[in-house]
Amino acid sequence: MNEKLQRYIGKVREYWGSRTKKQKxxxxxxxxxxxxxxxxxxxxxxxxxxxxxxxxxxxxETGTIKESLDARxxxxxxADGGTTIKVPEEVVDTLKVELAAEGIxxxxxxxxxxFSQNAGIGMTxxxxxxxxxxxxQTELANLMKGIDGxxxxxxxxxxxxxxxxxxxxxxxxSASIVLNTKPGHQFEESQxxxxxxxxxxxxxxxxxxxxxxxxxxxxxxxxxNKENSSPESTFAAQHEIKKEIERDxxxxxxxxxxxxxxxxxxxVSVTADIDFTQENREENLVTPVDEENMEGIAIxxxxxxxxxxxxxxxxxxxxxxxxNDEPAGTDAATYQxxxxxxxxxxxxxxxxxxxxxxxxKEIVESPYKVRDLGIQVMVEPPTxxxxxxxxxxxxxxxxxxxxxxxxTTINKDAAGEEELTDExxxxxxxxxxxxxxxxxEFPNESSYKLPWWVYAIGGLLLLIIAILIxxxxxxxxxxxQEMVDEMEVQDAETFNLPDVNEEQETESTxxxxxxxxxxxxxxxxxAKLLRTWIAED
Numbered sequence: 001m002n003e004k005l006q007r008y009i010g011k012v013r014e015y016w017g018s019r020t021k022k023q024k025x026x027x028x029x030x031x032x033x034x035x036x037x038x039x040x041x042x043x044x045x046x047x048x049x050x051x052x053x054x055x056x057x058x059x060x061e062t063g064t065i066k067e068s069l070d071a072r073x074x075x076x077x078x079a080d081g082g083t084t085i086k087v088p089e090e091v092v093d094t095l096k097v098e099l100a101a102e103g104i105x106x107x108x109x110x111x112x113x114x115f116s117q118n119a120g121i122g123m124t125x126x127x128x129x130x131x132x133x134x135x136x137q138t139e140l141a142n143l144m145k146g147i148d149g150x151x152x153x154x155x156x157x158x159x160x161x162x163x164x165x166x167x168x169x170x171x172x173x174s175a176s177i178v179l180n181t182k183p184g185h186q187f188e189e190s191q192x193x194x195x196x197x198x199x200x201x202x203x204x205x206x207x208x209x210x211x212x213x214x215x216x217x218x219x220x221x222x223x224x225n226k227e228n229s230s231p232e233s234t235f236a237a238q239h240e241i242k243k244e245i246e247r248d249x250x251x252x253x254x255x256x257x258x259x260x261x262x263x264x265x266x267x268v269s270v271t272a273d274i275d276f277t278q279e280n281r282e283e284n285l286v287t288p289v290d291e292e293n294m295e296g297i298a299i300x301x302x303x304x305x306x307x308x309x310x311x312x313x314x315x316x317x318x319x320x321x322x323x324n325d326e327p328a329g330t331d332a333a334t335y336q337x338x339x340x341x342x343x344x345x346x347x348x349x350x351x352x353x354x355x356x357x358x359x360x361k362e363i364v365e366s367p368y369k370v371r372d373l374g375i376q377v378m379v380e381p382p383t384x385x386x387x388x389x390x391x392x393x394x395x396x397x398x399x400x401x402x403x404x405x406x407x408t409t410i411n412k413d414a415a416g417e418e419e420l421t422d423e424x425x426x427x428x429x430x431x432x433x434x435x436x437x438x439x440x441e442f443p444n445e446s447s448y449k450l451p452w453w454v455y456a457i458g459g460l461l462l463l464i465i466a467i468l469i470x471x472x473x474x475x476x477x478x479x480x481q482e483m484v485d486e487m488e489v490q491d492a493e494t495f496n497l498p499d500v501n502e503e504q505e506t507e508s509t510x511x512x513x514x515x516x517x518x519x520x521x522x523x524x525x526x527a528k529l530l531r532t533w534i535a536e537d
Contacts, residue, residue, distance in 0.1 A: 022475050029468045036461055050077050050086035053095060056151050056180075057083050068104055069095070133157060140202050144177070144195060149185035154178045157203055174210040175199050181215045196223045238276050241368055246270045253375060253405060257398060265380045267436070273372035275411075279365040287357045296354030306347035369411040375402050376430045384435040395431055402429045 016024070053076075054065060062082050069076045069087065074095065077086045087095055123131075141153040160171035177199065181187075196208045213221040222236065250270040257266040289296045377398065381390035403425045410420065519526045 020475070022471060022478075026468060026471050026475060029464065029471075033461065033464050033468065036457075036464075040457060040461070048075060049089045050075075051089045051092055052079075052084050053087045053092055055080070055084045057085065065099065065104060068099065068102070133159060136203065140199060143198050143202070144179065147191055147194060149182050149187060149191070150179050151182060152180035154180075155199075157206075159203070160205075170205055172210055173203050173206040175203060175206060175212070177211070177213045179213065179215045179221075181217075187221065192221045192223060195221065238274070238368075241276075242272060242274050245274065245370065246272050249373070249375070249405065249409060253377070253402065256401065257377065257379070260398075261379060264436075265382075267378040269376040271374045271376075272370055275369045275371040276367065277365075277369075278367045279363075281363050283359070283361040283363065285357075285359040285361070287359065289355065289357060296356045298352050299355050300353040302349075302351040304347075304349040306345070308345040370409055371411065372428070373406050373409050374428045374430075375406060376432075377402065378432045378434065378436070380436045381433055387433050387435075390433050395433065398431055399426070399429060402431070 019027070054061075057065070059082050062078060062085055065085050066076060066078065069085075074087055074091060078084070079086055137155040137157055140157070141155045144150055144153040144155075154177070156176045158174045160173060177195070179195075192213075195213055196211055199211050199213075200206050200208050208223055211223075215221070222240075247270075249272070250268050253270070254263075254266060254268045257268065288294050379390065379395075379398065381387050383389035403422070406425050406428050407420060412420070515526070518529070
């Protein structure tokens with residue numbers, strides 16, 4: 001066994017010693033590369049993928065869950081500022097079921113199930129009222145969490161004390177609600193009404209006017225009540241419309257210029273003047289059917305013709321009221337009289353009834369119009385410290401874009417007598433080019449990705465593989481060249497090899513040849529010599 005081992009070791013040493021320095025380097029690098037690949041594969045293969053188990057937790061809930069997971073020996077990680085806890089992906093479903101069976105997470109809030117679990121005789125009325133109020137707040141918060149866009153809710157209810165006497169007027173309750181909403185979620189009016197109605201119907205004697213709802217960004221959700229037409233509500237509604245119009249124009253311009261210059265290179269401010277005058281009027285118009293000739297359609301016609309010829313006064317029929325002999329009250333009449341008192345009388349009357357267009361309009365004007373609009377834009381040049389890096393052509397393009405927005409937004413009727421000329425529009429636009437010194441940079445929240453060192457190791461391994469392949473190919477080429485050179489040298493050299501059939505002259509061969517010659521030429525002497533050698537032996 002030892003001899004075989006020594007033989008193998010010797011062969012390995014002989015093989016290793018016969019290699020060149022470059023070949024040894026290539027083999028060592030290949031072995032190191034294989035070792036690194038195996039190590040990286042083992043690390044990536046045994047790596048644990050963590051996914052969220054619970055999100056939007058309070059610090060106390062996170063601590064309780066973390067303690068329970070540590071006691072179970074489950075690997076966990078806290079993220080998102082302590083509101084999310086992550087566990088291995090393969091145990092998420094199992095842990096949710098097991099923790100739910102233990103009543104975890106425990107929010108610390110009191111709901112109506114508390115009374116069935118902790119009912120006791122020793123509870124005082126004040127303690128019962130406090131617990132009842134806390135349970136009411138918790139249940140109302142849970143109801144509001146079911147609204148789309150609401151992550152969490154905090155409810156504070158103020159219930160007035162009951163009067164001592166029966167005839168004392170009942171005081172109204174009040175409620176303050178803070179919602180944790182999803183970023184960027186826009187609530188519809190129906191959702192806001194649902195929030196107010198949930199609160200008003202869950203708490204006795206709580207009118208909607210005593211409810212205040214806001215979110216974590218201090219944005220109020222006002223209930224729009226059509227029956228409430230007080231000046232305060234009217235002003236609030238008009239102010240909200242004004243802000244909405246300014247916000248829409250600002251978003252439109254910000255998105256457009258942000259695409260052109262970069263979102264962090266443009267700041268837009270919009271101011272609007274809104275005309276809230278509302279007009280209701282009724283118009284009764286009469287127009288001809290044929291507007292070109294100003295005539296209508298004849299629907300009926302009547303023509304009367306009277307003629308008379310006679311002597312004296314009988315010919316006229318009657319005398320006009322003015323004392324003249326010409327007849328009156330006719331559409332077309334002629335009267336003639338000669339010296340002999342003979343006369344001719346002719347009367348023509350024509351009546352035509354025309355049909356005309358009768359138009360009745362009830363017009364309700366728009367409740368608001370954009371009377372004036374101003375847009376202020378600040379642009380940071382590509383090189384912040386060099387305003388000249390932004391060409392004038394780009395500034396002209398921005399000004400033209402803003403002019404188009406102003407021209408199409410302002411209502412032509414609400415603009416009054418002022419004509420929207422190019423000069424008037426330019427007075428409503430301001431474009432300022434300057435560096436932004438108060439820019440706030442927010443960290444980019446990206447999804448989970450591999451650490452940088454994984455990419456570094458991968459790049460290093462690829463580089464090593466490329467170098468080893470290059471050295472191996474180069475060594476193979478050099479080895480082939482050396483073999484070709486050796487073959488050429490061997491062909492050029494001439495070797496003088498001795499004849500294998502020729503025996504080399506030694507002392508024994510010389511003695512043997514002498515004895516053979518003596519035996520042939522002098523057999524007697526050869527026989528004597530043999531007898532002498534035999535006698536000596």
